[in-house]
Amino acid sequence: MKVRLLDLNCTSYLHSQTIYHAVAYCTTKASPGTIIIVRSRDPYVSVGYHQSLEEEIDVRDCDERRIPMIRREVGGGAVFLDKDQLFFQCIFPRERAPLRVDHLYKLFLQPAVKTYRRLGVDASYVPVNDIQVNEKKICGTGAARIGDASVVVGNIMFDFNYGEMARVLRVPSHEFREKALESMELYLTTLRRELGYLPEHEDVKNILVNEFEDMLGTKLYRDELTSEEHKAVARMDEKFTSPDWLFEKGRPSDNWVKITTSVKIMESSCQSEGGTIRIILRLKDDIIDDLSISGDFLFQPRDDLKGLEDRLTGQPLREDRLLRKVESFYKTRTIQSPGIGPGDMVRAIMGRK
Structure with missing residues (x-):
């Protein structure tokens, strides 16, 4: 099977996304496979096909700081991208x-x-779509069927701006943003972090191309966009910058922010007779990895609230298990929280109003 290589070097944020979509829409059963290698010279935010931009991203902040936003046709989550990621985009007849x-x-x-x-x-x-180092994510990935093509995209993470990623997210509170930043720094890594230095982009690109050739069993031949593909790029540029496309509603947000395949964080609040219970929760493999409980309620002995957080950390996010743990804690520690019982605490942790 013939496979061509489009080495686009450093291009605009828009073309780092629209070109592979255009190639996919131009792909037919008789087309060669295509591997695109590209970096974006501009920082930007990209959201997945099923996401709502306004629910995932702080649009006002991005507009004020002139950070472009784009919605792709590949699934996955919101991400901040810049020149420190080397993208590989694989487009093959399905x-x-x-x-x-x-x-x-x-x-x-x-x-x-x-x-x-x-x-x-x-x-x-x-599996299904992560590359990890010691349980830390080191590659963003996505896949989709676009036109008659199967598409897989990913990146080599030279470096990552954790603070910028946390800043562009639309989150319910400053505390949640801080937890998102902490979680990313804990569970996302890069070449700079792992090696202590940044390798040369050209060296890494050459290694990546060589590994694609070994995997495919053929030498990639360098190519340029066809005239048909250039026209398709122009159409995709127009589509991807259209407010109708950018702000088209995807699925409703479920309040979870995905950090890796196995790690996600969530903030929720629950109104009870005794006040508002606010939860910031991090899950790892569906186990509570970190838990913060706060609110305007009375809890005595007051220092035991931290003890309750510790008791529930390490537990699976299962309502029956959590309820037994909280009930036991209330009983053994003689907790007084007027208007708030174990069931209210568990309801808040499960993310129900």
């Missing part, structure tokens, strides 16, 4: 790509895994 999405990811993420390893980073593929 007849010549795995049908199952997990098989698609496993195949097309292997070159990135091996690139990291050749650079001295002990990366591994973690």
Whole structure:
């Protein structure tokens, strides 16, 4: 199978997204596979196809600071992107790509895994769509069927602006933003963090291309966009900058912010007779990894609220299990919280109003 390489070097934020969409829409059963390697010279925010921009991103802050925003046709979450990520975008006729999405990811993420390893980073593929180092995410990925093409995208993380990522998110409170930042710093890593220095982009790009060639069993031939693809890029540029497309509603937000495949954080509040219970919760593999309980309620002995947080940390997010733990804690510690019982605490932790 012939596979071409489009090495776009450093391009605009818009073209770092619209070109691979255009190539996908131009792909037919007879088309060669295409691997695109590109960096964005502009920082920008990208949200997934099923997301609502206004629910995920602080649009006013991005507008005021002139940070472009884009909604892609590939799923996944909101992310801040810039020149410190090297994108790889794989576009293949769907007849010549795995049908199952997990098989698609496993195949097309292997070159990135091996690139990291050749650079001295002990990366591994973690189903369905993660690349991790010691349980830390080191690659953003996505997949979709666009037109008649199967598409897988990902990146090599040279560095990452954790603070900027936390800032552009639309979050319910300053405390939640701080928890998002802490969680990203804990569970996302980069080449700079793992190696202590930044390797040369050209060296990494050459390794990545070589690994794609080994995986595909063929040498990639360098190519340019066809005239048909150039026209498609112009159409995609117009579409992706259209407010109608950008602000089209996706699925409603469920209050969770995904950090990695296995780590996510959530803030919720619950009104009870005794006051408002506010929860900031981090889950890892559906286990409570970090928990903060606050609010305008009375809780005595007051220092035991931290003890309750500690008691529930490490527990699965299962209502029956949590209720037994909270009831036991209330009983053994002789907790007094007028108008707030164990059931109210658990309801808040489960994210119900």
